[in-house]
Amino acid sequence: MSMLLNIEDLRFSWPGDTRPVLAMDSLALTAGEKVFMFGPSGSGKSTLLALIGGLVRPQAGRILFQAQDLTALGGARRDRIRAEHLGVIFQQFNLLPWLDLKANVMLPCRFSRARAARAGDVGAAAQNLLGAMGLDPVLWGRRADRLSVGQQQRVAAARALIGRPALILADEPTSALDHDRRQDFLDLLFGQVEAAGSTLLFVSHDRELAGRFDRAVDLTELNQAGVAA
Numbered sequence: 358m359s360m361l362l363n364i365e366d367l368r369f370s371w372p373g374d375t376r377p378v379l380a381m382d383s384l385a386l387t388a389g390e391k392v393f394m395f396g397p398s399g400s401g402k403s404t405l406l407a408l409i410g411g412l413v414r415p416q417a418g419r420i421l422f423q424a425q426d427l428t429a430l431g432g433a434r435r436d437r438i439r440a441e442h443l444g445v446i447f448q449q450f451n452l453l454p455w456l457d458l459k460a461n462v463m464l465p466c467r468f469s470r471a472r473a474a475r476a477g478d479v480g481a482a483a484q485n486l487l488g489a490m491g492l493d494p495v496l497w498g499r500r501a502d503r504l505s506v507g508q509q510q511r512v513a514a515a516r517a518l519i520g521r522p523a524l525i526l527a528d529e530p531t532s533a534l535d536h537d538r539r540q541d542f543l544d545l546l547f548g549q550v551e552a553a554g555s556t557l558l559f560v561s562h563d564r565e566l567a568g569r570f571d572r573a574v575d576l577t578e579l580n581q582a583g584v585a586a
């Protein structure tokens with residue numbers, strides 16, 4: 358099993374905040390595994406995803422992604438790695454409201470040639486993913502702001518998956534759904550994550566879904582920030 362992500366001796370505090378949000382000795386993700394990370398609201402889950410996504414830099418430590426240390430790279434290089442290798446499903450989905458479903462899903466391929474090349478025919482790949490995520494073809498040309506929350510969530514997942522990124526980061530994408538719809542969404546998401554051969558890191562405050570993943574990680578156990586020495 359090859360290692361995809363390795364976090365070592367990470368320390369992070371937001372600018373202007375003297376108190377660290379995250380302090381963790383290690384976290385490792387193996388290629389192809391589906392990991393559930395839980396922790397209460399405010400425990401730093403979204404912050405950790407921002408660090409892994411290279412959007413912010415830690416004050417100390419290393420974030421090795423495919424053996425490259427993101428903390429040693431400049432912003433442009435981190436942007437390129439993110440565009441090429443990461444798919445993100447945001448809590449609020451962050452679809453572009455004025456674009457239709459298909460254009461939203463195709464978007465990541467506009468920022469990375471390598472990702473577009475992996476997708477092949479980008480339009481056909483977008484349609485395949487929309488169909489696989491259970492979105493009826495009659496919806497594909499509809500503006501993204503004319504969708505239900507459940508439909509937006511599936512479009513956001515299709516967008517994250519296009520071009521088979523090595524890592525999918527999912528930030529509480531199921532929080533607005535009821536029990537059955539959460540399970541349905543996970544069925545579809547897992548099917549496509551496995552088809553793409555991607556690794557999935559799914560964060561949530563709700564432990565109900567944990568049993569469906571390869572393993573579950575308790576962020577509060579991992580995170581030494583705020584813990585008296």
Ligand SMILES: Nc1ncnc2c1ncn2[C@@H]1O[C@H](COP(=O)(O)OP(=O)(O)OP(=O)(O)O)[C@@H](O)[C@H]1O
Nearest residue numbers: 371372378396397398399400401402403404405562
């Ligand atoms: N952009 C930011 N600037 C400054 N502080 C921030 C920023 N984002 C988050 N924080 C702070 O960092 C801490 C962790 O927040 P974070 O959003 O990572 O938690 P979370 O576990 O994802 O919470 P939730 O489950 O509510 O989404 C909080 O105290 C929050 O106020």
